[in-house]
Amino acid sequence: MAKILVVDDAKFMRMTLSNILVKANHEVIGEADNGIKAVELYQELKPDLVTMDITMPEKSGIEAVKEIKEQFPNAKIIMCSAMGQQKMVVEAIEAGAKDFIVKPFDEGRVLDAIKRVLS
Template structure:
């Protein structure tokens, strides 16, 4: 089963994403509250997919995305943010994100994105 790293500074958002994924058969998760912790965990566990918020303390999602992609160019990262601003979406995709999900999430959007990326 695929290992998924969920990165968001809001614990309730991590729990909501995890619950949505669990209901759809995904069971192997790890969590990080910010980009710095996400990078550290990525290097330790090499997850199959990262679902990452953009706006976080310590290291934001775009910085973490760039750091993860420089560590592993094959990394599969999906960015998530309440700010669906076009420039952020473009920046995330240019930096190597596979997709972008705007909050508030619709559970089927998360599942569709995760299953299309993980196959």
């Protein structure tokens, strides 16, 4: 069971992802709706894993990944992107994200990515 921080500016997406995670016996220890909160919550909660949306207000997911990875080089972050954001996904991986999942979320794909990144 992993402690997971879910970051997405859309409440519906956070709920959808949280439901998938909880059903698979993971614990959602926090939620953030922008990159600034994501960094603050990471520092405070030190989760095992973060699911990070790319496009968010105030600070993008990519900026948040860079900031988290600077402070916590071992942070495990999976990016969440909408279709057609391939260029941004590449940027996110270069910034230190370990994997990515595409919206709308496919339960199997989400859990596979989490298993891969945590193992």
